[in-house]
Amino acid sequence: MKADVVIIGGGVIGASIARELSRYSLNVILIEKEDDVAMGTSKGNSGIIHAGYNADFRTLKGRLNIKSNPRFDKLCQDLKVRFKRIGSLVVGFTQKDFRKLKELKENGEKNGIKNLEIIRGPKLFELEPNLNLQAKYALYAPSAGIISPYKFTIALADNAVINGVKVLLETEAKNIRIKEKQVCGVVTNRGLVETRLIINAAGLYADEIAKTAGDSFKINPLKGEYQLFDKQWGSLVNHILFPIPTKLSKGILVAPTVHGNLLIGPNSCRVKEKDDLSTSKAGIKEVHTGTRKLIPHLPHQDLISSFAGLRADIEGRDDFVIEASKKIRGFINVAGIESPGLSSAPAIAEMVCSILKEVVKEISPQLELNHKDDFIKILPEQPKFADYLDKKGEWQEIVEKDADYGEIICRCEKVSKGEVLGAIYQPVPARSLDAIKRRTRAGMGRCQGGFCSPRVLKILSEELKISPLRINKKGPGSEVLKTKTKDMIKETGVKFKNEARV
């Protein structure tokens, strides 16, 4: 297999770059080791588009965040991804906090954010009626927003595929092939992909990929645990609430999600393994304690999910690494993309694109980087029943055209069979229960798939024309079912000696 460019990693960064490169007449392949895109850091994070007052303007973090933030409205409209610019409040309690808020405001203003405001007194509680009564000040940033990070990533990848990018799932980069200090291919578990240009967007594993190409930096996983509450609690807060940030992180936040749930977290904890997504009692407790400082009363009885995500923290550096390798030609590192990585993704993709243009001039001057005339920037609308509850007449028309939209598969999130089929046949297709869940929300609700998972499993089995025994939760090895009934007892040969009272 051959490609002009290979992107390693299907997170929000790889997908953003893929979409950006799909504007050009280039043969681009994105490889992802998991069974879906958005399976690493892009799946487990706060889903915040930051206003951009935290980082210094002289850093990439500061600059790229500021540059990206205003673009999300249009981009999300084009990609049919929900984005809500609800604004954020950094909450302070003491004089010392107040000084810190002033610092943040000044930094934000230096960065070019105009509408920052320090709020105090009753107005604070008008904005947030459930806020801790001890709170005295808050830095209000109206331009902060919320997004579903995995839906955004999937939409970017879908859009890239529509524009000609090949996304190869379950394809892991094993080695970079180099000839005379020039990249010439990627060795994967599925064979060699010949290419002279590689973009390393491997997230947590970017150091390991870089190492095979001779670059050395180290990515340390930094775990954050979260909890998600039932939809009836999304309105407990109106904005994204942050505590005063520390050097390490922006702290444990409380925010509604774009789907109306309430999200709390993350804490911040160094871990050894890059696949350690376990939650812990101590971590959950830390998140609760942190949250209570902002919102004293949490609806614990309506907890629906706990999860963890890993930040790709690059050792010895407090900024993104976005640069062409100095050791070999044709290799670009996009690494250490921790917060505000999601918020910066559109500008990161553009920056990578201009670095790529420079590299191309040097190594493949014959390769012409021309904008395609037929770039499709808009994704088609995928009808979702939950969005039509206020316009049922329109949904009726959809059902009359296709009865699958009248069959409800997930009762909690009101997802129809038509939507599940849509996920199976979309450009980056869903092949597992979790992939269906991320695309449609089936299984995301209060019963956590108790009702819909047997139904979704059946649909996947029918559509993919494979045995239900091969349908998995999140890629090979996570199959849901073991055997047909009556087969296991034949294997084990268990006999019940004494007739039991059954």
Add this chain to the structure above:
Amino acid sequence: MKLEYDLVIIGGGPAGLAVALEAKRNAVKDVLLLERDKYLGGILPQCIHNGFGLQYFKEELTGPEYAERFISKLNDNQIDVKTETMVIEITPDKRIIAINRDDGLLYIQAKAVVLAMGCRERTREAIAIPGNRPAGIFTAGTAQRYINIEGYMPGREVVVLGSGDIGMIMARRMTLEGAKVKAVLEIMPFSTGLIRNKVQCLDDFNIPLKFNHTITRIEGGKRVEKVAVAQVDKNLQAIPETEEEISCDTILLSVGLIPENELTGEAGIKLDQVTRGPIVNENRETELEGIFACGNVLHVHDLADFVTEEGEIVGRAVGEYLKRNRKFRSQSIKIVPGDNIAYVVPQHIDFIVPGRKKIKIFMRVKKPVERIRINLLDDKGRVLGSCKKRIVTPGEIVSVYLAEVLLDNKLKNIIISIKRD
């Protein structure tokens, strides 16, 4: 199709089926039964074990047989049924919005509505077990559906958390199918299910039941590999020194049921914080007149037989309601749970009914107690109903009859009290 009915029942499980037939017996004309699944019976068709019907039919049936006794009578009684139809909204003026493949959205006007949506299982998330999130974690009911309806085994080496009835029944079912059930863990010092299920499902198959134990961590990458298990102290907190690991590929959760009242709440009907079902009077009528609730949507029952019994109360009540043949008390009587009573159903008594001699009051205790007497008292401590029990546990509903003749017009509250006998 017809879009106006005297009675619309939401949910075709044992509660809805009983309501439909009993309403017909009480001269309710047009009845529509709405069911979201492909078949009627609710959870019964997947409950292929026996033990149903002992109370109601005085014979032992399996779940599907029990359901069939009712389903087979629907046709003769001219009850309209729509399966694979999901109700998405109920309005306070009794309009029901539902959706299915053939009709799309349906707007049905009812004179009376019965909520019979049943319950859902609590999940791993609801009890926040730390650890990984691999494949192989099922609620017991979902595992039951995979085995008994879909025909597939979801695990080989199983740990069951919670000694609720479904958990114990599934421990036996999976054992019979060749799986190895390594343990059933119960955080409380007693079983939360029926005693007969503990004997017939666990003891008879030598499946260890560990009281005061819980899962402290789930481990596994793609699939469950093992669980960490620990004993808990009096405050139900895990004791770290007692932690041990059990290797398994599957975890079944039987950690409680939650009445499925999202539609109810959205219709503005007030819910009881403990039962998580609507607050009802002795007719099982919610605070919105003409909207009734019964079965597990009202409170979680121990036996399908009791659900049927409650459905019949509602079937009769709907008849009375539609005949406008009811006389309200000058003042509603509130029934107040006393010490060690978790909840009571009905929560209040609203009607004067000529010829009624007694009203059956259902309750659940918080902690097990032995050799007691449950009394229903008025404000002055006068006994209005009483019942002696050798043992009561949170796993089994207790019922006490309230004597109608003792209810005077001025009575405001009835207090439930437990006394050592």
